[in-house]
Amino acid sequence: MNADKIPDIIIGRLPIYLRALQRMSEKGMKTTSSQELGEHVGISAAQIRKDISQFGEFGKQGTGYSIPFLMDKLKEILKVNRMWDVVIVGMGDIGHALARYSGFANRGFRVAMVFDVDSAKVGQRVDGFTVEDAAKLVECVRNARIKIAMVTVPAAAAQDVTDKLVQAGVKAILNYAPTSVNVPGNVHVQYIDPATHLQRMTYYLD
Amino acid sequence: MNADKIPDIIIGRLPIYLRALQRMSEKGMKTTSSQELGEHVGISAAQIRKDISQFGEFGKQGTGYSIPFLMDKLKEILKVNRMWDVVIVGMGDIGHALARYSGFANRGFRVAMVFDVDSAKVGQRVDGFTVEDAAKLVECVRNARIKIAMVTVPAAAAQDVTDKLVQAGVKAILNYAPTSVNVPGNVHVQYIDPATHLQRMTYYLD
Numbered sequence: 261m262n263a264d265k266i267p268d269i270i271i272g273r274l275p276i277y278l279r280a281l282q283r284m285s286e287k288g289m290k291t292t293s294s295q296e297l298g299e300h301v302g303i304s305a306a307q308i309r310k311d312i313s314q315f316g317e318f319g320k321q322g323t324g325y326s327i328p329f330l331m332d333k334l335k336e337i338l339k340v341n342r343m344w345d346v347v348i349v350g351m352g353d354i355g356h357a358l359a360r361y362s363g364f365a366n367r368g369f370r371v372a373m374v375f376d377v378d379s380a381k382v383g384q385r386v387d388g389f390t391v392e393d394a395a396k397l398v399e400c401v402r403n404a405r406i407k408i409a410m411v412t413v414p415a416a417a418a419q420d421v422t423d424k425l426v427q428a429g430v431k432a433i434l435n436y437a438p439t440s441v442n443v444p445g446n447v448h449v450q451y452i453d454p455a456t457h458l459q460r461m462t463y464y465l466d
Numbered sequence: 467m468n469a470d471k472i473p474d475i476i477i478g479r480l481p482i483y484l485r486a487l488q489r490m491s492e493k494g495m496k497t498t499s500s501q502e503l504g505e506h507v508g509i510s511a512a513q514i515r516k517d518i519s520q521f522g523e524f525g526k527q528g529t530g531y532s533i534p535f536l537m538d539k540l541k542e543i544l545k546v547n548r549m550w551d552v553v554i555v556g557m558g559d560i561g562h563a564l565a566r567y568s569g570f571a572n573r574g575f576r577v578a579m580v581f582d583v584d585s586a587k588v589g590q591r592v593d594g595f596t597v598e599d600a601a602k603l604v605e606c607v608r609n610a611r612i613k614i615a616m617v618t619v620p621a622a623a624a625q626d627v628t629d630k631l632v633q634a635g636v637k638a639i640l641n642y643a644p645t646s647v648n649v650p651g652n653v654h655v656q657y658i659d660p661a662t663h664l665q666r667m668t669y670y671l672d
Binding site (some may be wrong): 272275278337338346352361363367368448459460464 | 480559637
């Protein structure tokens with residue numbers, strides 16, 4: 261396995277495969293084929309086989325893939341065969357929804373701290389967390405050695421919060437603020453913005 | 467402009483450009499260059515020029531792009547120079563956050579109806595909307611001729627809700643349920659799943 265050479269577009273499909281395998285596993289299934297997996301995720305069987313074969317020979321000709329085995333391998337590749345602590349910055353509606361979301365634990369993530377800039381929220385108990393003061397963001401995140409953050413602040417505050425997270429050692433940011441942010445080359449950012457996703461689809465509508 | 471031939475990856479970047487231009491415009495800026503826009507969105511100036519030139523000659527050598535003009539052109543291309551009605555299916559935490567989100571209006575979208583399956587919620591006034599019974603989804607959406615939906619139901623319910631939306635004539639679905647769904651070829655789906663986005667980044671972490 262030569263991690264440096266795997267295109268990012270392939271890496272981006274692995275969590276989709278893992279998610280589908282987890283759902284199959286929850287339904288009691290033990291084995292699957294690239295055809296069957298492909299029907300679940302809307303990706304061709306050939307593409308799935310090609311993607312997975314980048315990392316080794318995980319399937320058997322004729323019998324397909326063992327679901328628990330392939331799940332273990334994908335978790336290992338994606339480094340979610342461990343639990344990652346994550347912070348949420350911004351406890352508005354989306355921050356609340358993320359703090360309460362039950363779908364992180366079985367996919368490798370645990371919300372460890374939540375921050376807000378609003379003094380009325382700081383120190384309050386919300387969704388099982390004590391809201392920390394965003395002024396202490398760098399210190400708290402650095403001391404806890406947290407590498408992943410979800411940013412749910414207004415667009416105008418996003419770059420400043422991002423800079424502080426980078427300063428604190430964060431290497432992966434899921435940005436819900438409706439704006440692009442600049443980060444050093446060794447920091448990864450993914451964007452979630454419903455209006456952007458919707459606009460990508462309206463292009464195709466009549 | 468030959469719409470059929472523009473790769474989807476280019477279409478996917480246009481809303482990012484539009485969003486950055488809107489922020490520039492809000493700050494009072496009137497013109498920009500591909501270099502400046504590129505710094506905002508983290509995409510090379512050459513790529514931006516190439517993407518935009520697919521649709522016509524919207525910039526001037528030396529003076530760059532007029533921000534209002536390029537915004538108008540991008541809105542026209544993405545068909546958000548009009549207001550699209552959108553429905554939300556599932557009024558849990560994410561559904562609430564979307565119903566209350568103020569960022570849709572100036573980007574071409576208006577939440578028109580919200581649905582839930584929970585009889586305790588149906589008929590209640592939530593976030594300025596009367597929650598409609600999900601049992602009436604097909605009828606209501608079809609009658610209102612709504613083409614876009616945001617689905618924020620549990621994974622187990624996502625395919626059934628998707629099938630009903632397709633039956634009602636919906637052509638674009640933003641799916642927040644943590645599962646892939648199957649749709650006919652003329653229906654577009656975009657996925658928002660924070661755990662999937664996070665797993666795509668952990669691959670690169672130490």
